[in-house]
Amino acid sequence: MSVHRESESKLSRYGGTLCGVFTHALCALFTGFIAALSRPGSSLFSWHPFLMTLAFSFFMTEAVLLFNPYSSPVKKLKHKAKGRLHWLLQGSCVCCAVAGLAAVFYNKHLGGKPHFSTWHGALGALTVAAAGLQALGGLPLLHPKLARGRSRAELKRYHAASGLLAYLLGSSSLFLGLRSAWFGGVAGGFGGALAPLCPVLCALVVMSQVTNAYMARKPMQY
Ligand code: HEM
Numbered sequence: 001m002s003v004h005r006e007s008e009s010k011l012s013r014y015g016g017t018l019c020g021v022f023t024h025a026l027c028a029l030f031t032g033f034i035a036a037l038s039r040p041g042s043s044l045f046s047w048h049p050f051l052m053t054l055a056f057s058f059f060m061t062e063a064v065l066l067f068n069p070y071s072s073p074v075k076k077l078k079h080k081a082k083g084r085l086h087w088l089l090q091g092s093c094v095c096c097a098v099a100g101l102a103a104v105f106y107n108k109h110l111g112g113k114p115h116f117s118t119w120h121g122a123l124g125a126l127t128v129a130a131a132g133l134q135a136l137g138g139l140p141l142l143h144p145k146l147a148r149g150r151s152r153a154e155l156k157r158y159h160a161a162s163g164l165l166a167y168l169l170g171s172s173s174l175f176l177g178l179r180s181a182w183f184g185g186v187a188g189g190f191g192g193a194l195a196p197l198c199p200v201l202c203a204l205v206v207m208s209q210v211t212n213a214y215m216a217r218k219p220m221q222y
Helices: 002-038 047-065 079-111 119-137 152-177 181-186 189-194 197-215
Strands: none
Touching: 002 047, 002 181, 002 197, 047 079, 047 119, 047 152, 047 197, 079 119, 119 152, 152 197
């Protein structure tokens, strides 16, 4: 029985590591792919897909994966240091997201086009607001004086649940961006057809990591 349980946990460790490594590679490749297509700096608009992908596919995914028990690149760091790094990555995500939003907003303003008039545009604006609020909401975990009597465990649960929601909003906005006429025009063939799978697969991995950490009978150190 214990041999069976041991081999089962070995299997889930290998599976978790493999899945994590695959996700690190996928989010970096996807960000590189969008950077190659958009060629940041070639036009004002070009900054939008690049910065948004860097924000939500790279920074936000890495900010969550650094707590992954199997594939964190900083597994050996103390939990407090991981928390600081997490906040730094989320801060970078918000900065890139605000700059990416400013680029597309100003570009539309110059072209005299209406704002937030598509599903992608409306959900995207909500996503940037959610990412900003989420980063602010994490402050009481970093500075317990701001917690106002709430227990750390309770704060962590709220932070994880709202963080997952912000991540899913980011993935959905990325997905809708990949359905835009702009993307259809620049990305042809196999790469263009496979690209929408990237935010979907990363979202599945992040969803499984967060729900396992908070809904397992014996919660993981997060
Ligand atoms: C999570 C990531 C993203 C967010 C939060 C986001 C957000 C937004 C927002 C708020 C707008 C509307 C701006 C306005 O109306 O003034 C917009 C427009 C646009 N975005 Fe994104 N975006 C993201 C990723 C992408 C990606 C990856 C692409 C391309 C592959 C893209 C392509 C476009 C295009 C073509 C427009 C102009 C047309 C429209 O308004 O739908 N976006 N985006």
